[in-house]
Amino acid sequence: MSISDFRKKKLLFLFNVFFDVNQSGEIDLKDFELAIERVCKLRGWSPEHPKNKETHDIMLKIWEGLREKADKDNDGQVSVDEWCIMWDAYAKDPTSVHDWQDRYMNFMFDLEDASNDGGIDANEFALVCSSYGLDKNECQEAFKKMSKGESEVTREQFANLWREYFSAEDVNAPGNFIFGKTTF
Secondary structure (H helix, E strand, O other), X not given: OOOOHHHHHHHHHHHHHHHOOOOOOOEOHXXXXXXXXXXXXXXXXXXXXXXXXXXXXXXXXXXXXXXXXXXXXXOOOEOHHHHHHHHHHHHHOHHHOOHHHHHHHHHHHHHHOOXXXXXXXXXHHHHHHHOOOOOHXXXXXXXXXXXXXXXXXXXXXXXXXXXXXXXXXXXXXXXXXXXXXXXX
16 A cells, blocks of 8 residues: 555544444444434434434445445455555545545534534534544644634535545644544
8 A cells, every 4th residue: 555654544543533433443334323323412313303314314325335435345344454545545536536425524514513604613623523532622722723723614624624634644734633633
């Protein structure tokens, strides 16, 4: 694999913290089911709430897209190697984005934009990222770095930061901080 150590650390962080929820070493449907529970609990959405069903539907589409694109051995799981290979291909050609990747990016933006005002602020960002076990103060600091000191990040800015996360080799690139971590 031609992926740098720095980019691999970022990909492994995302894999281990946001995707491999049950810490099995691979991503599978159970991880997505657990993530759905986490998100709905964070937002206080009961099983009957329309947002619960919407979250469930979106997350399962993300899982199906991820599995279809990355699960090269068709075992129903995405390994670390499969994950890194997929994101390395994306970094080399961000125009090759797949529906599930856009869907996940928009899902994360919408999840973080709790006020639904079209922008993510530091508190909204820190609340979501810290719900994945990250230190809230580090999340606040990461927001400052990714927003370049601005009070909010718009969807368009977030999309640019997203692409940067997967391709940047510069440790200080603002996109490196979109998942709440300040160092890799």
